[in-house]
Structure formats: structure tokens, C-alpha cells
Amino acid sequence: MSSHGTAIPMLSRKSGPLRGEAHVPGDKSISHRALILGALAVGETRITGLLEGEDVLATAAAMRAFGAEVIDHGRAEYSVHGVGTGGFAEPDQVVDCGNSGTSVRLIMGAMATTPIATTFTGDASLNRRPMARVTDPLALFGARAHGRSGGRLPLVLMGAEAPVPVRYTLPVPSAQVKSAVLLAGLNAPGETQVIEAEATRDHTERMLRGFGAAVETGEEGGARVITLSGQPELRPQRIAVPRDPSSAAFPVCAALITEGSDILVPNIGLNPTRAGLFETLREMGADLAYENAREEGGEPVADLRARFSPELKGIEVDPARAASMIDEYPVLSVVAAYAEGATVMRGVKELRVKESDRIAAMATGLRAAGVEVEEGEDWWIVHGRGHGGVRGGATVATHLDHRIAMSFLVLGLATAEPVTLDDGGPIATSFPVFEPLMAALGAEIERI
Numbered sequence: 001m002s003s004h005g006t007a008i009p010m011l012s013r014k015s016g017p018l019r020g021e022a023h024v025p026g027d028k029s030i031s032h033r034a035l036i037l038g039a040l041a042v043g044e045t046r047i048t049g050l051l052e053g054e055d056v057l058a059t060a061a062a063m064r065a066f067g068a069e070v071i072d073h074g075r076a077e078y079s080v081h082g083v084g085t086g087g088f089a090e091p092d093q094v095v096d097c098g099n100s101g102t103s104v105r106l107i108m109g110a111m112a113t114t115p116i117a118t119t120f121t122g123d124a125s126l127n128r129r130p131m132a133r134v135t136d137p138l139a140l141f142g143a144r145a146h147g148r149s150g151g152r153l154p155l156v157l158m159g160a161e162a163p164v165p166v167r168y169t170l171p172v173p174s175a176q177v178k179s180a181v182l183l184a185g186l187n188a189p190g191e192t193q194v195i196e197a198e199a200t201r202d203h204t205e206r207m208l209r210g211f212g213a214a215v216e217t218g219e220e221g222g223a224r225v226i227t228l229s230g231q232p233e234l235r236p237q238r239i240a241v242p243r244d245p246s247s248a249a250f251p252v253c254a255a256l257i258t259e260g261s262d263i264l265v266p267n268i269g270l271n272p273t274r275a276g277l278f279e280t281l282r283e284m285g286a287d288l289a290y291e292n293a294r295e296e297g298g299e300p301v302a303d304l305r306a307r308f309s310p311e312l313k314g315i316e317v318d319p320a321r322a323a324s325m326i327d328e329y330p331v332l333s334v335v336a337a338y339a340e341g342a343t344v345m346r347g348v349k350e351l352r353v354k355e356s357d358r359i360a361a362m363a364t365g366l367r368a369a370g371v372e373v374e375e376g377e378d379w380w381i382v383h384g385r386g387h388g389g390v391r392g393g394a395t396v397a398t399h400l401d402h403r404i405a406m407s408f409l410v411l412g413l414a415t416a417e418p419v420t421l422d423d424g425g426p427i428a429t430s431f432p433v434f435e436p437l438m439a440a441l442g443a444e445i446e447r448i
Contacts, residue, residue, distance in 0.1 A: 010424035012412030017260030026241035038080030039068035043236035055100035065091040090116035109180025112143040113163035113187035125400040165190035175200040201273040242269035276325030312339035319347030339384035356399035368394035393417035
């Protein structure tokens with residue numbers, strides 16, 4: 001049973017060449033942040049290319065609940081009339097973030113230094129995920145959280161009445177936690193600092209600067225230090241959201257393993273803190289090329305061409321790259337199944353606490369499809385079977401996780417026997433046009 005209603009079993013089978021252009025949705029990370037910072041600015045922010053998946057729409061609904069006016073003008077264009085830093089009103093109802101960990105963690109940060117109370121909840125998957133990693137640093141500002149055991153949702157967050165600035169060292173690489181602390185620091189006096197041993201995606205820092213906040217990045221003892229000056233007046237912006245590299249990963253990886261394929265994915269965001277997958281795929285021997293490289297809205301962008309790559313090789317993925325591609329490891333493991341030799345992935349314990357335990361979910365499904373997988377708490381190894389060597393024939397559990405669902409649908413496009421999902425419904429949370437987009441390229445994916 002999907003958390004979004006009746007379960008939607010799906011199937012993918014061996015397909016002919018994938019051809020054409022894949023116009024993937026807008027970047028999810030940037031879409032969330034554009035809505036939140038637009039709500040904290042004074043005046044009207046215009047956003048084009050917003051990802052209209054369920055996760056981002058949950059953030060839009062939450063911003064309305066906090067008093068901002070969010071208007072849908074159609075064709076993925078939105079306007080946000082903000083209430084200013086510290087201007088959030090107390091919501092009348094529970095804020096339901098659905099399946100979106102990004103929504104709940106960033107919104108908690110944005111409201112944590114305003115003296116209001118908010119009750120947060122989510123779907124069955126989100127309510128199992130740990131929130132203490134965010135509520136603990138927010139407590140340093142003076143916020144108080146009251147949730148279920150383990151700090152899980154539903155949870156009431158009481159914003160700080162007299163917030164103080166914070167200096168916080170991330171215990172594990174997490175762009176969500178970093179962003180929550182920086183957003184909380186907006187309404188605290190003085191300077192708030194976040195120290196990270198490994199660089200994580202920097203969309204929040206880039207966008208904060210665009211809205212007029214003073215954000216500086218430096219180094220201290222080999223660590224990255226982000227310093228935010230509190231209580232700025234954020235200026236409204238016009239934001240063109242680049243297309244999501246995490247969504248692009250699915251048609252790109254499908255093309256690499258499906259014989260004869262040649263696709264183009266236009267306008268992909270290539271922020272260095274997000275492009276680790278494409279670098280890794282190239283190291284494996286993938287035929288990937290960047291075309292028409294440019295910069296839009298402070299973010300590097302290019303058109304990405306992906307062609308069938310029958311001679312992929314297993315590699316040891318640089319653990320330092322994990323933060324830049326953490327969401328792409330599931331679909332990387334699919335490509336690894338079609339490579340020759342072992343692909344070793346280390347430093348990835350964050351995958352254990354995503355929408356599902358993604359290491360366990362992918363390992364179980366890959367084994368059922370005839371692929372050998374080894375796993376530990378912080379690592380896993382996929383022993384590739386080469387082009388044409390994956391049997392398939394499995395029915396896999398998606399565990400309410402959109403990336404698990406799409407990864408196994410990609411797997412089935414080149415297996416000897418079809419691959420079946422118990423529930424593809426969660427795909428709508430991040431990639432609502434996945435099915436028609438893949439069908440237009442020539443993929444044989446269907447609901448059953």
C-alpha cells in the first residue's frame with residue numbers, strides 16, 4: 001500500500017534503443033529553497049521551472065500555512081509574496097510534509113528562531129526518519145522539540161523567544177542539517193557558523209547570497225566554515241530553476257545500459273556539489289558529454305548527452321564524493337550491475353536513513369534479480385555481470401521510496417526477464433512525469 005493511496009504495481013522490460021530529448025523536471029533542492037527564501041523575503045519572488053512534485057508542493061503548502069502568499073500561475077511558474085525574516089505566523093493546522101525530509105528539516109530551521117509553535121507530521125516513511133539530527137542543533141538557538149521516541153514525527157517545535165547565534169560542527173555530511181542551521185541563523189543576532197569536514201551541496205549558500213544575505217565561506221583546520229550574518233532583510237528575486245541532476249540520473253543511466261541508446265538531457269544543473277554521479281560514471285567508462293556549458297542564476301548548467309556504453313567497468317568510488325551524489329547511489333548500483341567487475345561504494349551510511357534503508361533495499365532487489373551484492377553499515381559492493389548478464393525476473397519492494405522505485409524500473413530495461421515493483425506510487429513525490437518521459441524515449445514501462 002502506497003502512502004499516497006492505492007498501491008501502483010509497475011513493470012519494466014527489455015527495451016529497444018532510447019532516443020530523443022529528456023526534459024526532466026526542475027531541480028528539487030533549488031525548488032524547495034526558492035519557496036522558503038521567497039517566503040522570508042519582503043516583496044514578490046518569481047520562480048520559473050519549479051518542480052511540481054509532491055515534495056515541493058508540500059513546501060509550498062507549508063509556506064502558505066506560515067502566512068506567505070504562494071500563487072501558481074501555471075506551467076511551473078510561481079510567485080511568492082514573503083513575510084520577511086522572522087515574520088512567520090503560527091500555523092492554524094498541523095504542517096504535513098508528506099514524504100519530504102528536505103521540506104520538514106529546512107522548514108524547521110526557517111521557523112526555529114521565531115517564537116511560534118508548529119506541529120509537523122508526514123507519511124509513514126517520513127515519520128520513521130530521524131529528526132534529532134536537526135532538532136539538536138536547533139536547540140542551541142533556543143528552540144524546543146517534543147516528538148516521538150528517537151525524535152521522530154509527529155513533532156512539535158517551539159521556536160526560540162530570544163535566539164542566540166550558533167557555531168555548529170556537522171557530525172556527518174548533510175546539506176539538510178547545514179541548511180536548517182543557516183536558515184535558523186537568519187533570525188538570530190550576530191554570526192552563525194556551520195563547520196563541515198566534507199563539502200555538501202551549496203545551493204543554500206548560493207541562494208542566500210542571491211537574496212542579499214551576507215554569507216562567507218572559508219577554511220579552518222582543513223574544514224569548510226560557512227558564516228552567516230543574522231537578521232538581514234532579504235530581497236525578492238527572479239529565479240529560473242535549472243533541471244534536476246538527480247532526476248536526470250534515471251534517463252541517463254537507462255541510456256548507458258540500453259543497447260543502441262542516444263539521448264540528450266537539456267539544461268541540467270551541474271553544481272560541483274551535485275555532479276558526483278556523472279564524474280563517477282565517466283570513470284566507469286560511460287559515454288557522457290557536456291554540451292553548451294553556461295551559467296544561469298549563479299548555477300553552472302549544460303546539456304548532457306548519454307549514449308549506450310557496453311564496456312562499463314567496476315570501480316572503487318571515491319568516498320569523498322559521497323556527499324555530492326548521495327541520492328544517486330541506488331541508480332549507480334544499477335549501472336554497476338551491468339559493469340564488468342566490482343563497484344565498491346564506501347562512506348555511505350547516510351543511505352541507511354533516507355526514505356528507506358537504501359542499501360538494504362537495493363541489495364535485496366539486486367540479489368533477487370541475480371546480482372551478487374555485499375553490504376556493511378557504511379559500505380556496499382555490487383559485483384557486475386556485464387552487458388546482457390543481469391537475469392531480472394524479480395518482484396521488488398520499494399519501501400515507499402521514489403528512488404528505489406525508479407532505479408529498479410531502470411534495471412528492468414536491460415534484464416533478460418522483466419522486473420516488477422510492488423508500488424510505483426512514490427515516484428510522484430519527486431518525478432511526476434517519469435512515466436511519460438521514459439515512454440517518449442522508448443522505454444517499456446507499464447502499470448500492471
